Amino acid sequence: MGYRTDLALERAGVKAQKEEINGLQVSRMEEKGIRYITVEAPQITGTIDGDGKLRALLTQELQDLLPEEGEVLVAGLGNPQVTPDALGPFCADRMLATRHVRGRVAMEVGLGGLRSVSVTKPGVLGTTGVETAELLQALIRQLHPAAVVAVDAMAAGRLHRLGKTVQISDGGISPGAGVGNDRPSLCRETLGVPVIGLGVPTVVDAATLCSDLCAQEVEGASRMMVTPREIDTLVVRAAHLLALALNCALNPSLEPEVYEQLVAV
Structure with missing residues (x-):
């Protein structure tokens, strides 16, 4: 039986x-011209990256995929009212938006010369009645960003990667694909600009749980998704980690400690 997953590392044929970088396992894959970088790390619910190695690695990988200049639109996908799906909106809350800080005002507050960054939380179809792709298309027509970074919770195909994996892709993202709720894909073809996908798996198919723990299939399990007991902590800390890595990638002239002060929530 194949299990639902958003991770390229778990798909057959990829x-x-x-390689190992500073004690972290990094996998690089290419599928249909799309690059995937997967970083496997200790449980994110523990102390957040005390030595900064994970954050620094994610920052470097993001910088390698981002265009060298031009405004970037960061989209925090998901539903903040559903904890396993709240990673994107929580990450967006910790992003430093700079598009509105310009000229003399920027110099006065010590933020002169920063790259223009805009942030949005488009919500989900069930609460807005509008597809995420439609909302982003409208914003892109107005803002003309050089790229979009879409942050979203993901589904894993194996328990040991739940909350311990970060995936980055230059092929965008398909919201809800891992849980069988496919929405229009967010990619260069649909949005007209490069789209970088960024996420952490927060759920697994219940059939995966049965297979990993019991080595057998259980009727009805494939219709359910399972999340860890400490999902609240996992989502908050994963959002913190991704936002810090992305902030540092977009505007590396500011130290991580400065971002912690500017976006404290």
């Missing part, structure tokens, strides 16, 4: 080149 070969990965693996």
Whole structure:
């Protein structure tokens, strides 16, 4: 049986080149011209990256995919009212938006010369009645960003990657694909600009749980998704980590400690 997953590392037929960087396992894959970088790390619910190695690695990988200049639109996807799906909106809350800080005002507050960054939380179809792709298309027509970064919670195909994996992709993202709720894909073809996908798996298919723990299939399990007991902590800390890595990638002239002060929530 195949299990639902958003992770390229878990899809059959995708070969990965693996390496270890500062004690972290990094897998690089390419599928249909799309690059995927997967970083496997200790449980994110523990102390957040005390030595900064994970954050620094994610920042470097993001910088390698981002265009060198031009405004970037960060979209925090998901539903903040549903904890396993709240990673994107929580991450957006910790992003430093700079598009409105310009000229003399920027110099006065010590933020002169920063890259223009705009942030949005488009919500979900069930609460807005509007597809995420439609909302982003409208924003892109107005803002003309050089790229979009879409942050979203993901589904894993194996328990040991739940809350311990970060995936980055230059092929965008398909909201809800891992849980069987496919929405229009967010990619260069649909939005007209490069789209970088960024996420952490917060759920697994219940059939995965049965297979990993009991080595057997259970009727009805494939219709359910399972999330860890400490999902509240996982989502908050994962959002913190991704936002810090992305902030540092977009505007590396500011130290991580400065971002912690500017976006404290």
